[in-house]
Amino acid sequence: MHRSVAPFDGSRTVSVAHDRDGFGPYTAEDLHAREDEGRGLELEDGWLIELSPSAPHNLAYRRIHEFVEAAVAEAGAAVYADRGGDWEIGTPAGIRRPDVFAVPSEVVRAAMAARSPAPLPGHEVLLVVEVVSPGSGSERTDRVRKIEDYAAAGIPQYWITDLLPRPRVQVFVLDGRTGTYRLDLTAEAGEVLEVKVDADRPFTVRFDPQQLAGF
Incomplete structure (x- = not known):
C-alpha cells in the first residue's frame, strides 16, 4: 500500500x-x-x-511465505523463499520488493558472498507474489504495471492475491513465445490452490486462500 x-x-x-x-x-x-x-x-x-503495508496485508504474505517455504522443504529443492523485506529484485523498471519471492539458493549465496547492495537478477527468480491493498495507489501497480514489469524480467510465475471481498489467488504464468503472462488458474476461499513451481526439484504449493485472512 x-x-x-x-x-x-x-x-x-x-x-x-x-x-x-x-x-x-x-x-x-x-x-x-x-x-x-x-x-x-x-x-x-x-x-x-x-511502501506502507497494512496488518491484513502483512498477515497474508507471511502465511503465503510459510506455505511456499514448506513446499520447498518437502521437495528438498535448492530454493530460497522469503518475504520481500531487505531483498531487492532487479527489473526493467528498476528495483522491486515483492511480498514473497523464491529464487535458487545459489543465486542468494552468490549475492551474499559479493556483499553488494545489487538486487537479485529478475531473470533468476522463480516466483513472485504480491498481496493487493484495495483502493490504494499500489493496486493498479500490482495489477497492471508489475504484471508487465515482472514478465519483462522473465519471472516464470506471478501470483496476485486479493483479500477482499473474499480471499483469492490468481496465478499468472509466463508465455515463452510472447514474453507476457497468461492467467493460468484462480483459487478462491474454500478451494485449494495447487501450483507446481519449476526448480532443480519442482515443488508444489497447496493451500486454501481462506487461510490468508483472519486467525
Whole structure:
C-alpha cells in the first residue's frame, strides 16, 4: 500500500518517497545511499516509491511465505523463499520488493558472498507474489504495471492475491513465445490452490486462500 500521492506520468499517480526535496529522477545508487539504505522503498522509472503495508496485508504474505517455504522443504529443492523485506529484485523498471519471492539458493549465496547492495537478477527468480491493498495507489501497480514489469524480467510465475471481498489467488504464468503472462488458474476461499513451481526439484504449493485472512 502506498502513501503520499504525487504525479507520475500523466496517466496515473504513485506515492513518492520524500528525498532530495522531492526531485528526481533517482537511481539505484540514490536508493542505497539513503540513511535507511532504501528499506521500504521501490525504484520505478526513476521514482522512489514508498511502501506502507497494512496488518491484513502483512498477515497474508507471511502465511503465503510459510506455505511456499514448506513446499520447498518437502521437495528438498535448492530454493530460497522469503518475504520481500531487505531483498531487492532487479527489473526493467528498476528495483522491486515483492511480498514473497523464491529464487535458487545459489543465486542468494552468490549475492551474499559479493556483499553488494545489487538486487537479485529478475531473470533468476522463480516466483513472485504480491498481496493487493484495495483502493490504494499500489493496486493498479500490482495489477497492471508489475504484471508487465515482472514478465519483462522473465519471472516464470506471478501470483496476485486479493483479500477482499473474499480471499483469492490468481496465478499468472509466463508465455515463452510472447514474453507476457497468461492467467493460468484462480483459487478462491474454500478451494485449494495447487501450483507446481519449476526448480532443480519442482515443488508444489497447496493451500486454501481462506487461510490468508483472519486467525
